[in-house]
Amino acid sequence: MGTPAKQGAPVTLSIDGIDVTVPEGTSVMRAAAEAGVQVPKLCATDSVEAFGSCRLCVVEIEGRRGTPASCTTPVADGMVVRTQSDKVRKIRKGVMELYISDHPLDCLTCGANGDCELQDMAGAVGLRDVRYEAPENGGLANHFTARDTSGEANPQWLPKDDSNPYFSYDPSKCIVCSRCVRACEEVQGTFALTIEGRGFGSRVSPGAAGDDFLSSDCVSCGACVQACPTATLQEKSVIEMGTPQRSVVTTCAYCGVGCSFKAE
Ligand code: FES
The missing domain is CATH 3.30.70.20 (Alpha-Beta Plaits)
Known part of the structure; x- marks a missing residue:
């Protein structure tokens, strides 16, 4: 959940209107959890260093451009963070849509059904439709490298x-x-x-x-x-x-x- 801060001066920030005080060096995601705000995430856990790859945990920070990943962004005194703005909700939904567009849709028969973070996060961000074509139908090609004898791309799961x-x-x-x-x-x-x-x-x-x-x-x-x-x-x-x-x-x-x- 972002790199845990071991020690450091106390820093107070506002997350979705809730004031929280955490040690300097704490990630925004961890501070949010301290404030009782759960930010959607896929690549961050408590046991490994923050990596910032899935981009699901993006937030808005007043006075800063863009939407940084909360798991890799350290807190700052006086910071005002929004984790549920329309902008970040839209980005998260788009990110999840891309993940699901490149994933087998066999949840009902999958061994992880009911115990899958991807499934949980799709629900958490409110994903109901995927606009992109499924890989099996010639859409995005994830994890496939095969080519047929004429050299044409022949997408298939590894x-x-x-x-x-x-x-x-x-x-x-x-x-x-x-x-x-x-x-x-x-x-x-x-x-x-x-x-x-x-x-x-x-x-x-x-x-x-x-x-x-x-x-x-x-x-x-x-x-x-x-x-x-x-x-x-x-x-x-x-x-x-x-x-x-x-x-x-x-x-x-x-x-x-x-x-x-x-x-x-
Ligand atoms: Fe994946 Fe932060 S949880 S980028």
Whole structure:
């Protein structure tokens, strides 16, 4: 939820008309949460450094141009922030529309149905229609690189990677928020994941191009699975048995010790 401020002089600002005092260096998003205001987000979590990639958490700040990401913007004394103006609502809806236009529409049969942050955020921003053509119908092409024999682009979802015995990786559902990559680095210190490609062709990759999870440096700790906001990285037990009624969050999802360190 933006970089937490450890220490610092108190700073008072107004968020949607609510005065809140937080330590200097706190992100606007975290200050908003302190004030009881939840700003929509996809790429920010409590367990990894703010990244500012999804652009869902944009806000308006009086006296400043543009709409900065609240997760990467530090508070300032006297700042006046609006998180629910018409302008930011419209931007968030447009951002979500682009995400959904490039995502399989199989929510009812998806293993993450009911436990998916993308689904939650689409509802939170009030998205009801997507104006752009679905990839299957020749619209935007996300995660597809195939070309037919004549060289014509032939969009198709990249195949699922089921090589890891504990979790699966479905690139078609990836929104490239990089939470898994950052969890792998910052929480686990493994550095097994990276983002490869650019634009619509960008995707999470376990090591060198062509590597699957099993042949990569992945140690199956599960930090990436816990960090994933969609069904891109999913425990196989969840896929087979459905979402459990109760779950416990630990750093190492597959460790039998369960030290109960709360990763997010
Ligand atoms: Fe701030 Fe994604 S949550 S940019």
